[in-house]
Amino acid sequence: xxxxxRGRKVRVSSGQTRASADAKKAPDRKDRPRSPRxxxxxxxxxxLLTLASAAGLVSTDYFLGRLTQNIQTTSGxxxxxxxxxxxxxxRLPKGAMNILLLxxxxxxxxxxxxxxxxxxxxxxxxxxxxHDQAYMISIPRDLxxxxxxxxxxxxRGATTKINAAYTFGSMNGRGWAGGAKLATKAIHQxxxxxxxxxxxxxxxxxxxxxxxxxxxxxxxxxxxxxSHYIVDxxxxxxxAEGADPxxxxxxxxxxxxxxxxxxxxxxxxxxxxxxxxxxxxxxxRHQQQLLRAMAKKATSAGILTNPGKLADxxxxxxxxxxxxxxxxxVEDFVFGLKNLAGSDLVALKxxxxxxxxxxxxxxxxxxxxxxxxxxxxxxxxxxxxxxDHPSFLISDGAPAPAP
Numbered sequence: 039x040x041x042x043x044r045g046r047k048v049r050v051s052s053g054q055t056r057a058s059a060d061a062k063k064a065p066d067r068k069d070r071p072r073s074p075r076x077x078x079x080x081x082x083x084x085x086l087l088t089l090a091s092a093a094g095l096v097s098t099d100y101f102l103g104r105l106t107q108n109i110q111t112t113s114g115x116x117x118x119x120x121x122x123x124x125x126x127x128x129r130l131p132k133g134a135m136n137i138l139l140l141x142x143x144x145x146x147x148x149x150x151x152x153x154x155x156x157x158x159x160x161x162x163x164x165x166x167x168x169h170d171q172a173y174m175i176s177i178p179r180d181l182x183x184x185x186x187x188x189x190x191x192x193x194r195g196a197t198t199k200i201n202a203a204y205t206f207g208s209m210n211g212r213g214w215a216g217g218a219k220l221a222t223k224a225i226h227q228x229x230x231x232x233x234x235x236x237x238x239x240x241x242x243x244x245x246x247x248x249x250x251x252x253x254x255x256x257x258x259x260x261x262x263x264x265s266h267y268i269v270d271x272x273x274x275x276x277x278a279e280g281a282d283p284x285x286x287x288x289x290x291x292x293x294x295x296x297x298x299x300x301x302x303x304x305x306x307x308x309x310x311x312x313x314x315x316x317x318x319x320x321x322x323r324h325q326q327q328l329l330r331a332m333a334k335k336a337t338s339a340g341i342l343t344n345p346g347k348l349a350d351x352x353x354x355x356x357x358x359x360x361x362x363x364x365x366x367x368v369e370d371f372v373f374g375l376k377n378l379a380g381s382d383l384v385a386l387k388x389x390x391x392x393x394x395x396x397x398x399x400x401x402x403x404x405x406x407x408x409x410x411x412x413x414x415x416x417x418x419x420x421x422x423x424x425x426d427h428p429s430f431l432i433s434d435g436a437p438a439p440a441p
Contacts, residue, residue, distance in 0.1 A: 106356055106368045106369055106372065107353075107356055108353070108356040108357040109356050109357075109359045109360070109361055109368055110214075110359070110360040110361070111360070111361050111362065111363065111368060112215040112360075112361075112362050113362060113364075113365070114215045114216075114219060114362070115215060115218045115219045115222055115236045115362035116222070116233060116234075116235075116236060116362050116364045118219070118223065120223075120226070120232075121222050121223055121226040121232055121233060122232055122233060122234070122364055123135070123136070123232045123233060123234040123364065124234075126364050126365025126366070127365070128365055128366060128367070128370075129366060129370065129374075130234075130366055130370065130371065130374040131234055132167075133167045133418070134164065134165060134166055134167040134418040135164070135165040135169075135234045135235070136162060136163070136164050136165070136231050136232065136233050136234060136415065137162075137163040137165070137233065137234060137235040137236070137237060138160070138161075138162060138163075138218075138221075138222055138225060138233045138235070138236045138237070139159075139160070139161040139162075139163055139237050139239070140157040140159070140160060140204060140217075140218060140221055140236070140237070140238045140239070141157065141158065141159030141160075141161075141238075141239045141325075142157055142158070142204070142238065142239065157179075157201050157203070157204035157217070157221050158179045158201050159176075159179070159322075159325060160176070160177040160179065160200065160201070160221070160225065161174050161175065161176055161177070161325075161326075162174070162175040162177065162225070162229070162231060162415065163175075164415045164418075164420060166418060166420075166421075167418055171384070171421075172383055172384070173383075173384045173385075173386055173415070173420050174326055174329070174383060174384070174385045174386065175386045175387075175388070175411065175415060176322040176325070176326065176385070176386070176387055176388065176432075177200060177225065177228075177388065178200075178319070178322070178388060178389075178402050179199065179200065179201040180199050180200075180201075180401045180402045181199065181200045181228070181388075181401060181402045181403075181404065182197065182198070182199060182200075182396040182398075182400065182401040182402060182403060183197070183198075183199075183200045183203075183224055183225075183227070183228045184196075184197050184224070184227060184228075185197070185198065185200075185202065185203045185206060185220065185223075185224040185227075186223050186224065186227055188207070188219070188220055188223065191206075191207065191209075191210075191212065191216060191220065193206055193207070193220065198401075199401050200224060200225070200228065203217075203220045203221040203223070203224035203225075204217035204218065204220065204221040205217065206220055207219055207220025207221060214238050214360050215360075215362075217238075218236050218238050218360070218362065222236055228404070228412075229412040229415070229416075230412060230413070230416055231412060231415055231416050233364075234364050235361065235362065235363050235364055235366075235371060236361065236362045237359060237360070237361050238359070238360040238361070239358055239359065239360075245302065245306065246354035246357070246358070247332070247351055247354040247355055247358065248302035248305060248306065248332070249302045249354075250347065250350040250351040250354050251302075251332070251335050251336070251341070251347075251351060252302075253299055253300050253301045253302050253304070253305060254299075254300060254305050254328065254331040254332055254334075254335045255297065255298070255299050255300070255331060255334075255335070256297065256298070256299075256300045256305055256308060256327065256328065256331050257296070257297040257327070258293050258294060258295050258296055258297070258308065259295065259323075260295055261292060261293070261294050261295055262292070262293050262308075262311045262320070263286040263290040263291065263292050263293070263311070264278075264290065264291040264292075264293070264307055264310075264311060265278070265286075266278055266291075266307065266310070267291040267307065268287060268289045268290060268291060269289050269290075269291055270289065271289075275291060291307075293307075293308050293311065305328055305331070306328075308324055308328070309321070309324045309325045309327075309328045310324070311324055312324075319387055319391040319392075319393070322387055322432070323385075323387070323391075323432045326383075326385040326432050327385075327432075329383065329385075330383050330385070333383060336351065384420075384424070384431070385431070385432035386411065386420070386424075386430050386431060386432060387430055387431075387432050388404070388405075388408045388411065388430075389402070389404070389405045389407070389408050390405075390407065390427070390429040390430055391429070391430075391432075407427060407430075410423065410427075411423060411427070411430060
């Protein structure tokens, strides 16, 4: 039986210490906690990086090869025509596109149970018909939804938190492809959105991207503490084994408001923080802040003019991704989105960032306005929706230019 989502009964049918601003070394721990296993906007980041070839650095084919050679692909996620976009033609759709990004919360002990992970981060990437504007919609992991039955998996359906769909699908050796398939079906049923691609992120490869980048410049919008790390009496950051996740200890690791260059481990930890009255909505905002910081860093002069560093980032990116491109060659899927290079990533949150308790009190519900948000994504009207609902926008935090 799958492990149930925390705090939810599944209904199945038949102290204040600040981290040093210039910290460069990761905190001590033999087995550091896994960082946010979330779906990252790497399809676009990869596209931006391949543009370096236009400057005459190295051939496009070389860059694309470094990016795509390690990507795992499948055609089994979007083989259900009810959840997929137009029939595969071998080319990117000419109109609007929707790509589902899934980030995984993986526990080593789960592999022995025959399942892979839980998709604690779910982002719908909507690309406007002009292919020059992109929107990210974060779906709360605690959203109560119906996960539809799948006869091929022997799964009869369930009503539970949305992040459990990936777990059910990945059981019994079905792995990431099975998990992504069932998660896609559940999110389609929730939103009515069909998808032209599905991307799953693997943490180890993602961590390598940040390390190859040398960290990113981030803006913390309010003081928040980490439930995973403390600062010892010598000022050294340590993993907080058995820490209380509900209240900060006296020697808590705090991320203070302001902008600075963060080491890879710091940026990853910041993107996990959610101990505030806004809970998971803060975590969603931090994740999207990091995505945009990475996109900005990936296209900076220090990256694009350094072929060696660029190659390292592309190799790390490729190894972190698993994809179903709905019949489009991976190279075309990535490079075909090059017009997004000059666009802004517009980050959106559901329910205006306010937790809407479900009728049974076991999770989160979808508000009427959020249903309108999903409809706007289906009809490529998100720009108009934002004008009428500015509270759905996620800010970048305190703005500041990257050094």
